[in-house]
Amino acid sequence: AQSVTQLDSQVPVFEEAPVELRCNYSSSVSVYLFWYVQYPNQGLQLLLKYLSGSTLVESINGFEAEFNKSQTSFHLRKPSVHISDTAEYFCAVRGSGNTGKLIFGQGTTLQVKP
C-alpha cells in the first residue's frame, strides 16, 4: 500500500519569492508521483508527473519537482511565485503496476501575497 504526507497545510509567501511545497511518500513498490493543482472553485488539474527517467520534472508554468528515492520525497519548487499561483496543491502517488490507484496527500494551500 502507498501513502502520501504533505508536511505543510498552508504556505504563505510574498510575490516573487521562492517556494517549496514538501511531499513524502511511502511505498513498497516502484511508484509514479504527481502534483495536481486546484484553483479556487475548480477541479484538479495535473501540474507535473514523474513516471520514469529523469528525476527532475518541470511544468509549463515554472514549477519543478525532483524525485528522491532515498528520501522518498517529491518536493515541488518554484523560484519566483506569482499571485496567480495561489491555489491548493496535492501530491499523489500510485504503484507502477497497471491496477494501481492514485492516493492523494492532504493538500497544501499556497497563499501568494502582494
Add this chain to the structure above:
Amino acid sequence: DADVTQTPRNRITKTGKRIMLECSQTKGHDRMYWYRQDPGLGLRLIYYSFDVKDINKGEISDGYSVSRQAQAKFSLSLESAIPNQTALYFCATSDDRGAVLTFGAGSRLTVL
C-alpha cells in the same frame, strides 16, 4: 464542452434522502473514479471502475454505491444521506495506463 461533466454542481438535501451524483466523460477512457474532498483530508477514493463490468470499492465506500451505466457514465448514489457526507465530490477518468487523471469540476453536496 468539458471532458468530464458532473451534475449537479451544487445540491442541498436533508438527512435520509437518496441522492445521485452523475458523471459523464467524452475522453473515451475505460477507467472512472469517484473521490471525496474534505478540508485537511485531501481526496479519498470512494469507488473506481476499470470498465463497465469492473467496479471496485475504494478506501471509504461505506454509505455509497455506484453504477457504471456505460463506458462514458459513472454515477454515485447515497442511499440515505447523513450530515457527515457533506463534502465536495469529484469524478475522474483515466486511460488504461491509469497514470494521469482528468477531473470534473466537482459536485458540492450539503446534507442538513
